[in-house]
Each structure stands twice: as C-alpha cells, then as structure tokens.
Amino acid sequence: MKRNLLKAGLIAALAISNLGIAQEHQLDNFNPSDKRSINAFEPKKDSVTTFDHLRVKVGGAFALQFQGLSHENTATPVIVNGVNQNQLYKISNNFNLPTANLDIDVALYDGVNLHLRTFLSSRHHNETYVKGGYLQIDKLDFIQKDFLKDFMKYATIKVGQDELNYGDAHFRRTDNAYSLTNPFIAGNLLMDAYATFPFMEVYYRRDGFIGMVGASNGRLNQTATSGTAPSLYAKVGYDKQINQDLRVRLTGSIYNNANSSRLDFYNGDRAGSRYYFVMENTAATGASSLNSAKVVPDFVNKMTAVMINPFVRYKGLEFFGTYETTSGRNLAETDRRTYSQYSGELLYRFGKEDSFYFGGRYNQADGKLISGDKITVKRFNIGGGWFMTKNILAKAEYVNQKYDGYPTTSIYNGGQFKGYVIEAAIAF
Incomplete structure (x- = not known):
C-alpha cells in the first residue's frame, strides 16, 4: 500500500513539475497527442532542433463509452459441464470501463528522444502495466558532431518494444484510451495487425518517398527458454501535399515470420476490443473476451502479411483504404491458410479548423478456418464527431456486423450485432 502511494506521489509530482513543458513545448520529430496528429502518420523528419537540455513531457489520455448494442446467433447448443458454450452473454445499454x-x-539529447506509454486502466488488465516504448534517433551527434550528417538528414532509427510500423491502419486505430486519431469508436479493423514486439526500424524519407526496413523476434512476451526466428518487415510509399487542397499518400508493407512458438500478430492488443462482450458466451470475462468482434486467423507458427493503404484528401473530403492479405498456419497445421481484408473510409471534415466530421467505413474479412470452413465477416460503421478543443473529442456511431460461413457448432454461426456507441475522449 505504501509503495503504491509512493509511486502515485512520484508520478503526480513529475506531472506537476513538467506541466508547463507539456503544454508549451512539443518534442522534435514527435507527433503531438492531440488533434494535430490526425492524418500525420509517421512523425515528420526535421533536422532543425530545439534541444537545449533534457526535457520531460508528461501526457495522457482518457476515454469513456456508452454502449447500446444487441447481438444474436443461430448456433447449435454445445454443452460442456452443463453449460451451453454457444449461449450469448446478456448485454444491455450501459457504460463501459x-x-x-x-x-x-x-x-534525452540533441536528436535522441524516448517514448513510453503505460496503460493505467484497460479492459484486459486490472493492474497498471507498460504497453511499450522506444528510443528514436534522428541525429548521431552523440557519437561525434555532425556524424553521418548527410545521411541522418533523411534517416531515422527506432529501437524498442512497441507497435511495429506495419501498414498505415495502426496510425488511425484506438490505443486503449487514446482514440483522437480514430474517426470511429469501432474496435479498429476486423483483422487488427497490432502487437508490441521488440524491434529495430531504419527509415529513409526524402522528397515524399518513404522507405523503412525493420526486424523483430515476433514475440509479445519475452523469454530465453524457447527459440524463435526473426521477423522481417518493410514499408515503401509516397506521401505528397500536391497543392493547398490535395494530398496523396500510398504505401505498401510486408511482414514475414518464418518460425515462432507463439506469434500474437492479430491478437496482441492487450487493451481489448472496443465492443464489450458482443458475440461472447456466458462464461466470458473481461480478460477472456478481449478479442470481441475481431477476426483472429490463428497464425501462431508461420505468417506472411501484405498491406496496401491509399489515402487521399481533397479540401475537407478524405478517403483511407486498406487491402490486406495474409497466409500462415499454427503449430498443429502443415499447410498454410489465407485471409484477406478490405476496408474503406470516407469522411468529410468541416467547420472552423475542421472541428466537425461525419462519414462511414466498410470493413470485410474473408478466410479459411482450421476446420476448412470458408468464412466472411462484414462490418459497417457510420458516425461523426466534434472536437470541442484540440484535446477533447465527442463522437458517436452506428455499427452493424455480420458473420457468415461459420459451422453450426460455432458461437458465430448466424451471428450479428448492431447498435450505437457514444464516446468521450481526451488526450494531451
């Protein structure tokens, strides 16, 4: 108890002592944690520095939803220890956690920054835990003044254990309480390629060209008691503000893991889905149901994934798309299976400083289960939001998600959920 109070006191003291810095000083080559990061993607690369001494910026995020969803299925009862495993959890209109x-x-130094994110409250974990962090190097002056200056003018090196820069969808997803860059309340994409792996990434950006190569061990939880092969991934693309009204971006990413004893690529979000207890059975708990409404291909052993993301913004109208194909297998399989995903968002932002927006998103995932059944999951969202300030967002949406092709013994057979969700979000 005393230790927890001491920890809370130290965090509070640190936050208070650096409040002025947090409000007035934005660290070089970092995206701000507010409205300004909408459509920012990778942080800009700027060789101009404002560093004069070690600075600490303390920020945070908070989110609260009111959920009004209903669900149904047509699955055949499966009785285990007297309990029907296919009976849906009773949900009602209420606030989420x-x-x-x-x-x-x-x-830390001229051209050297550190980022650390801790989840204070999340759906999957009751306790406070570190989500991840990384060291970002934009200059090598700590080795020698102007060391590799011409190369580092365009290059960035990132090392840590955090989310990988695979695809562009992760820049628009909700990360536990941080949801200002996600125009919808949805639990991100159906196939949510997100996990906090140890990694090293090297970027080279010049005249709109984006190039990145990275390596990881593909493990969410680290241990020296089991081996693994390295995961290699890369991204190439082009991002250009053509004129004052038009911006165009197109990127392609690839990720490959040749061998792993536990690969949590599509179920690595320990914060959990934004839709609580939908399509879950009566035995579900907050931790066991973290993947509610998601599609998890169950590629644990081997996997290759490719994602292509176009983005176009013309004045207040913007489109963001995702095409993804992934193949792999789990430890018990000998042949690979394949999943595909498609998503398109169309938004219109308007008002003073684009304070309002509305739009829709269609998301579909197709794949083959271990049983051989071919399944399709479709989700449609429509909604909008209001930035009351650059740090405060209120948004609402209607969602309809349907499951097709699942066997009669699956809880998803004939499954559907629909309804509305309202969210208040703050980030600074």
Whole structure:
C-alpha cells in the first residue's frame, strides 16, 4: 500500500513539475497527442532542433463509452459441464470501463528522444502495466558532431518494444484510451495487425518517398527458454501535399515470420476490443473476451502479411483504404491458410479548423478456418464527431456486423450485432 502511494506521489509530482513543458513545448520529430496528429502518420523528419537540455513531457489520455448494442446467433447448443458454450452473454445499454493512458516523452539529447506509454486502466488488465516504448534517433551527434550528417538528414532509427510500423491502419486505430486519431469508436479493423514486439526500424524519407526496413523476434512476451526466428518487415510509399487542397499518400508493407512458438500478430492488443462482450458466451470475462468482434486467423507458427493503404484528401473530403492479405498456419497445421481484408473510409471534415466530421467505413474479412470452413465477416460503421478543443473529442456511431460461413457448432454461426456507441475522449 505504501509503495503504491509512493509511486502515485512520484508520478503526480513529475506531472506537476513538467506541466508547463507539456503544454508549451512539443518534442522534435514527435507527433503531438492531440488533434494535430490526425492524418500525420509517421512523425515528420526535421533536422532543425530545439534541444537545449533534457526535457520531460508528461501526457495522457482518457476515454469513456456508452454502449447500446444487441447481438444474436443461430448456433447449435454445445454443452460442456452443463453449460451451453454457444449461449450469448446478456448485454444491455450501459457504460463501459473508463480507460486511461500515461505517456512520458523525453528529449534525452540533441536528436535522441524516448517514448513510453503505460496503460493505467484497460479492459484486459486490472493492474497498471507498460504497453511499450522506444528510443528514436534522428541525429548521431552523440557519437561525434555532425556524424553521418548527410545521411541522418533523411534517416531515422527506432529501437524498442512497441507497435511495429506495419501498414498505415495502426496510425488511425484506438490505443486503449487514446482514440483522437480514430474517426470511429469501432474496435479498429476486423483483422487488427497490432502487437508490441521488440524491434529495430531504419527509415529513409526524402522528397515524399518513404522507405523503412525493420526486424523483430515476433514475440509479445519475452523469454530465453524457447527459440524463435526473426521477423522481417518493410514499408515503401509516397506521401505528397500536391497543392493547398490535395494530398496523396500510398504505401505498401510486408511482414514475414518464418518460425515462432507463439506469434500474437492479430491478437496482441492487450487493451481489448472496443465492443464489450458482443458475440461472447456466458462464461466470458473481461480478460477472456478481449478479442470481441475481431477476426483472429490463428497464425501462431508461420505468417506472411501484405498491406496496401491509399489515402487521399481533397479540401475537407478524405478517403483511407486498406487491402490486406495474409497466409500462415499454427503449430498443429502443415499447410498454410489465407485471409484477406478490405476496408474503406470516407469522411468529410468541416467547420472552423475542421472541428466537425461525419462519414462511414466498410470493413470485410474473408478466410479459411482450421476446420476448412470458408468464412466472411462484414462490418459497417457510420458516425461523426466534434472536437470541442484540440484535446477533447465527442463522437458517436452506428455499427452493424455480420458473420457468415461459420459451422453450426460455432458461437458465430448466424451471428450479428448492431447498435450505437457514444464516446468521450481526451488526450494531451
């Protein structure tokens, strides 16, 4: 108890002592944690520095939803120990668990920054835990003044254990309490390629060209008691502000893991889905149902994934798309299976400083289960939001998700959920 109070006191003291910095000083080559990060994608690369001494920026995020969803299925009863495993959990209109993040960003040296994110409250874990963090190097002056200056003018090196820069969809997803860059309340994409792996990434960006190569061990939880092969991934693309009204971006990403004893690529979000207890059975708990409404291909042993993301913004109208194909297998399989995903968002932002927006998103995932059944899951969202300030967002949406092709013994057979969700989000 005393230790927890001491920890809380130290965090509060740190936050208070750096409040002025958090409000007034944005660290070089980092995206701000507010409205300004909408459509920012990778942080800009700028060789101009404002570093004069070690700085600590303390920030955070908070989110709360009111959920009004209903669900149904036509699955055949499966009785285990007297309990029907295919009977859906009874859900009603109510508030979800409030979530909270703590962010610490540090300017350690000229061109060297640190990011750390801690989940204070999340659906999957009751306790506070570190989500991940990384070291970002934009200059090598700590080796020698102007060391590789011409190369580092365009290059960035990132090392840590955090989300990988695979695809562009992760820039628009909700990360526990941080949801300002996600125009919808949805639990991100149906196939949510997100996990906090140890990694090293090297970027080269010049005249709109984006190039990145990375390596990881593909493991969510680290241990020296079991081996694994390295995961290799890369991204190439082009991002250009053509004129004052038009911006165009197109990227392609690939990720490959040749061998792993546990690959949590599509189920690595420990914060859990934004839709609580939908399509879950009566035995579900907050931790066991973290993947509610998601599609998890169950590629544990081997996997290759490719994602293509176009983005176009013309004045207030913007389109963001995702095409993804992934193949792999689990430890018990000898042949690979394949899943595909398609998503398209169309939004219109308007008002003073684009404070309002509305739009829709269609998302579909097709794949083959281990049983051989071919399944399709479709989700449609329509909604909008209001940025009351650059740090405060209120948004609402209607969602309809349907499951097709699942066997009669699956809880998803004839499954569907629909309804509305309202969210209040703060980030700073």
